[in-house]
Amino acid sequence: MTSVAHARPHAQGEGDAHHAPMSFWRKYIFSTDHKIIGIQFLFVSLFFLLVGGLLAMQIRWQLGFPGKPLPGGGILPETMVSGGVILPEYYVQLVSMHGTFMVFFAIMPLLVGVYANFLIPLKIGTHDMAFPRINMASFWLALLAGLIMTASFFVPNGPIRSGWTNYAPLAARPDLSGVTVGQMLWCVSIVVLGLSSVLGSLNYITTVINHRAPGMTWFRMPLSVWALFITAILGVLALPVLQGAAIMLLFDNVLGTHFFDPVAGGQALLWQHLFWFFGHPEVYILILPAMGMVSDIIANGSRKPIFGYHSMVFAIIGIAFLGWIVWGHHMFMSGMNPTLGSTFMVSTLLIAVPSAIKVFNWLGTIWRGNIRFHVPMLNAIGFVSMFTIGGLSGIFMAATPVDIPLHDTQFIVAHIHYVLFGGSLFALFAAIPYWYPKMFGRMMHEGIGKVHFWLTFIFYNMTFFPMHIIGMGGQMRRIYDPTIYTFLKPQQPLNEFISYSAFALFAVQILFAFNFLWSLKFGRKAPQNPWDDNGMEWSLPNPAPHGNWERTPNVYRGPYEFSAPEAGDKDFLPQYVKLPTDRDPVPAPVPAGH
Amino acid sequence: MRWWLPDAGSTFAGPIDGLFLAILIITGIALVLVEAGLVTFVIRYRGRPGRKAFYTHGSTRAEVIWTAIPAVTMVALGLISNHYWVLIKDKKSVPPNAYHLGVHAKQFEWQVTYPGPDGKLGTSDDFTVRNQLHVIVNQPFAVELTAEDVIHSFFVPEWRLKQDAVPGMHITAWFQATKTGEFELGCAELCGMGHYKMRARVFVHTPDEYKAWVAQQAAGGTE
Amino acid sequence: MTHATQALDQMRPPYPAEPGAGVYSNKLGMWVFLASDVMFFTALIGSYIVLRFGVEGPWAKPAAVLNVPLTAVNTFLLICSSVAMVKAYAAIQDGKKYFLRPVPGKLLRDGGLKFWLLVTMFCGAAFVSVQVVEYIKLVGHGFTPAGFRDGSLLAEHAAADPIKYGASVAGMYGSTFFTMTGFHGFHVTCGVISMTYLYFTKVLPEKYSPQDYRGIEVIGLYWHFVDLVWIILFTIVYLI
Numbered sequence A: 001m002t003s004v005a006h007a008r009p010h011a012q013g014e015g016d017a018h019h020a021p022m023s024f025w026r027k028y029i030f031s032t033d034h035k036i037i038g039i040q041f042l043f044v045s046l047f048f049l050l051v052g053g054l055l056a057m058q059i060r061w062q063l064g065f066p067g068k069p070l071p072g073g074g075i076l077p078e079t080m081v082s083g084g085v086i087l088p089e090y091y092v093q094l095v096s097m098h099g100t101f102m103v104f105f106a107i108m109p110l111l112v113g114v115y116a117n118f119l120i121p122l123k124i125g126t127h128d129m130a131f132p133r134i135n136m137a138s139f140w141l142a143l144l145a146g147l148i149m150t151a152s153f154f155v156p157n158g159p160i161r162s163g164w165t166n167y168a169p170l171a172a173r174p175d176l177s178g179v180t181v182g183q184m185l186w187c188v189s190i191v192v193l194g195l196s197s198v199l200g201s202l203n204y205i206t207t208v209i210n211h212r213a214p215g216m217t218w219f220r221m222p223l224s225v226w227a228l229f230i231t232a233i234l235g236v237l238a239l240p241v242l243q244g245a246a247i248m249l250l251f252d253n254v255l256g257t258h259f260f261d262p263v264a265g266g267q268a269l270l271w272q273h274l275f276w277f278f279g280h281p282e283v284y285i286l287i288l289p290a291m292g293m294v295s296d297i298i299a300n301g302s303r304k305p306i307f308g309y310h311s312m313v314f315a316i317i318g319i320a321f322l323g324w325i326v327w328g329h330h331m332f333m334s335g336m337n338p339t340l341g342s343t344f345m346v347s348t349l350l351i352a353v354p355s356a357i358k359v360f361n362w363l364g365t366i367w368r369g370n371i372r373f374h375v376p377m378l379n380a381i382g383f384v385s386m387f388t389i390g391g392l393s394g395i396f397m398a399a400t401p402v403d404i405p406l407h408d409t410q411f412i413v414a415h416i417h418y419v420l421f422g423g424s425l426f427a428l429f430a431a432i433p434y435w436y437p438k439m440f441g442r443m444m445h446e447g448i449g450k451v452h453f454w455l456t457f458i459f460y461n462m463t464f465f466p467m468h469i470i471g472m473g474g475q476m477r478r479i480y481d482p483t484i485y486t487f488l489k490p491q492q493p494l495n496e497f498i499s500y501s502a503f504a505l506f507a508v509q510i511l512f513a514f515n516f517l518w519s520l521k522f523g524r525k526a527p528q529n530p531w532d533d534n535g536m537e538w539s540l541p542n543p544a545p546h547g548n549w550e551r552t553p554n555v556y557r558g559p560y561e562f563s564a565p566e567a568g569d570k571d572f573l574p575q576y577v578k579l580p581t582d583r584d585p586v587p588a589p590v591p592a593g594h
Numbered sequence B: 001m002r003w004w005l006p007d008a009g010s011t012f013a014g015p016i017d018g019l020f021l022a023i024l025i026i027t028g029i030a031l032v033l034v035e036a037g038l039v040t041f042v043i044r045y046r047g048r049p050g051r052k053a054f055y056t057h058g059s060t061r062a063e064v065i066w067t068a069i070p071a072v073t074m075v076a077l078g079l080i081s082n083h084y085w086v087l088i089k090d091k092k093s094v095p096p097n098a099y100h101l102g103v104h105a106k107q108f109e110w111q112v113t114y115p116g117p118d119g120k121l122g123t124s125d126d127f128t129v130r131n132q133l134h135v136i137v138n139q140p141f142a143v144e145l146t147a148e149d150v151i152h153s154f155f156v157p158e159w160r161l162k163q164d165a166v167p168g169m170h171i172t173a174w175f176q177a178t179k180t181g182e183f184e185l186g187c188a189e190l191c192g193m194g195h196y197k198m199r200a201r202v203f204v205h206t207p208d209e210y211k212a213w214v215a216q217q218a219a220g221g222t223e
Numbered sequence C: 001m002t003h004a005t006q007a008l009d010q011m012r013p014p015y016p017a018e019p020g021a022g023v024y025s026n027k028l029g030m031w032v033f034l035a036s037d038v039m040f041f042t043a044l045i046g047s048y049i050v051l052r053f054g055v056e057g058p059w060a061k062p063a064a065v066l067n068v069p070l071t072a073v074n075t076f077l078l079i080c081s082s083v084a085m086v087k088a089y090a091a092i093q094d095g096k097k098y099f100l101r102p103v104p105g106k107l108l109r110d111g112g113l114k115f116w117l118l119v120t121m122f123c124g125a126a127f128v129s130v131q132v133v134e135y136i137k138l139v140g141h142g143f144t145p146a147g148f149r150d151g152s153l154l155a156e157h158a159a160a161d162p163i164k165y166g167a168s169v170a171g172m173y174g175s176t177f178f179t180m181t182g183f184h185g186f187h188v189t190c191g192v193i194s195m196t197y198l199y200f201t202k203v204l205p206e207k208y209s210p211q212d213y214r215g216i217e218v219i220g221l222y223w224h225f226v227d228l229v230w231i232i233l234f235t236i237v238y239l240i
Helices: A026-029 A034-064 A088-124 A132-154 A181-211 A223-254 A268-285 A288-302 A308-324 A339-368 A375-398 A400-406 A412-438 A445-472 A486-522 B013-044 B058-088 B207-219 C003-010 C025-052 C068-095 C113-141 C153-160 C167-203 C216-239
Strands: B099-106 B109-114 B126-132 B132-136 B138-148 B151-158 B159-163 B171-176 B182-189 B200-205
Touching: A026 A445, A026 C153, A034 A088, A034 A132, A034 A375, A034 A412, A034 A486, A088 A181, A088 A223, A088 A268, A088 A288, A088 A412, A088 A486, A132 A181, A181 A223, A181 B126, A181 B132, A181 C025, A223 A288, A223 A308, A223 B132, A223 C025, A223 C167, A268 A288, A268 A308, A268 C025, A288 A308, A288 A339, A288 A375, A288 A412, A288 C003, A308 A339, A339 A375, A339 A400, A339 B013, A375 A400, A375 A445, A375 B013, A375 B058, A375 B159, A400 B013, A400 B058, A400 B159, A412 A486, A412 C068, A445 A486, A486 B182, B013 B058, B013 C003, B099 B132, B099 B151, B099 B159, B109 B132, B109 B138, B109 B182, B109 C167, B126 B132, B132 B207, B138 B151, C025 C153, C025 C167, C068 C113, C113 C167, C153 C167
Parallel strands: B099 B138, B132 B200
Antiparallel strands: B099 B109, B109 B126, B138 B171, B151 B159, B151 B182, B182 B200
């Protein structure tokens, strides 16, 4: 039919001096290969995801069964658990570190550290990132930051107690929070992580701008790459603000500065403005890559082009742009000027629009498709249905008067988890099996994956949907024992139900963990293009070799030409396939010699 | 088992609950459309041998429609919401006849200062009570929120009232209770390990009950 | 083809690519990094502005607490280092890698990359050293990040003339001063260290040429950025 551009494993080639065989250390540990770095991020982040989950289990134990001894609580020290019962100070540490680990060391690195690193060079047709050694530094810095954060559990007075949002003045006053070294470690860890993020992001940005293969024009890039690119821009501009804030907080704690201390002229609200100016772009960092990858997978699963590709790109850009001017919606109750609140309400309501466009476009993609229900597609569809709930619940809080009863209640917790778990994590459950063959040369087990999806979907909704109701009833966030309040007692059965569902949800993840680890060794050997996908990465063997292509490939069309008439009897037409009617793209002039 | 918002107990509850319901209906319709669409498409367009997907890159007309409808809805929602937002939170909205109380939040209690028999806050007959908020039904009240140490948040669910108390700031929050009875005040901003027990009892009295209570407090009672 | 465009061509990726930014990757990467650094300093300087104009009491007159003349000289030093950086960049563009070469008929010798980069590094190191000395003197005098140290000479002066010394908000003064100037000094130090590394690994072994001087251009960009931040800081901290 057509000739497929042959991609021979990279043995020797342009611009790459790694001819000699590398030692184990250089190849797998101190690697500058973007694919290895992505896999390193994957293993480390999945570990932190587990840690975050374990912290959540303890939180749910206390909320569901306040005052009852934690099973296995005996192994924890007396500072955390007394007679097996979780102490209030440990409880607030649990909620603070659950959020911190999940946001900074699980979801962000899973979406960005793994997939920006792994996918970008592959999907744009280049050999590696623009700056491979800086890329390696980015991973090791992230790991260092994770270790520093973990260390805060093992220092006197333990980790922070002020929520992952770490509001000052509580966070700035060891005498009021009871936290000493743990606060310093949090701040240092965040600064190190920020540097890791900035270094990674500048790699992604430079690579996408300057290293696209001939024919890979901007509007032929897959949405996963667009999303990761825009996310990188968000990261490079937002993380430094958090670094600045963390440094000021650190100095308040150790140098006696007064940035957030009103007594000496500081301002308590300054922390919130700085944190959320970073924080809101951060949550878009946590969702955009997920949306991008889901787009790729849904187009593949539907065997149709993405509906409204250009709108999808502009929606990503719109969300990212608007994301800079909505931060105050986290501060409606903070005491900031109500007029400022009004402006943030407007921008927040507006940002619902591009998100809605994306949901409708995903529906439009599935409409009149010829759907393949592989595990990634199941999870991608799950993403769309759950993210819709999460996004819609946000509208309640965007309307400022309605935010009054809902702010800082479990309704917010429900919203967060619908977008971060129902959204980002389901997208990861789609992405991980999807690109697993490219990473490891094997397929994850499809049957286990399907059972995992359904059980997760069911228990996930049983866990988090009722939180909307509890929040409406008025249960505040970060409360050690809701039954102290008479008005909350009637809702306690629902807290118990949520806790049981959460335990089941966590237990079910064993299926995923087993599938992931078992398939590394025993998974079915993967064909070169197991999903009949169009992306550039599928022109390479599984796993993809060092340096990717021996010669830079050419790109002949857009990323979603499923069921195109030119495809003939196949229902896909990869970007790298040259049809007789295609002409080779003209690259930018190449320098003579180098 | 409670499945809904707490019983309405203030003049704010009407508009806020109404807005909540309106948003619930709008988002509910959107949700049903999306989820039903998803389920229908997933069943109707499931892959079968011999079928081909419909090759299209989209429809500008559809895009315009499903951009315009949410946009217009959001704008309308914003306008309506802002009206009530200003009414509740703007300093100028505090009714001139509101009774003013001082509420000072600290780890981990609420210190409520009452103006005493002379009715004026800040005079020598003021008295302070810990963890008890007494107000009069159908009468505007304004709490002058201050915080001693860290950020706390003044939250009475039945009144749909929430306002952070921030150290270094003096914030006024007004309300008008519509139901007598005993309620609860909780702290809605993590303020330390005692955050969960920063609870106060709230009493909404008839005017006579309130007068009696104030007189009793002024005479040195500690009920 | 001029030297500049010839050099530019050599700096593209050595394999075919779509037209990108028109700027080679090392430079693009540095611009992106500088954008992130702008955000970092914006957080610090923005906070300073919000805090300074939000405080109740009067802000100290810089001359009362800080050594403005010394810092003015230091500023001049940093500007000189930027000028030297420009000369280093011009030198390598013309292929002048040497240290100092006599020019027939001229009294002053002609400096190459090795000379001018060394001047840049020297001035940068001098700037940091002066700043360190300034910090030591300030702290000795009683000015710390927490404010005016009790019992110090500065605290006595401040008690005598609280308006000139901004005594009521000394805590904020100290907090913002040391954080902003400290992180700037940290950035200068990182620049000097990077230049030293480049000097020994690339400049002395003459690895740069008019065909490829990417490292010099990129470090130059960073250096000018750091200088620009200082101009801003010097103005808002020492002059107003």
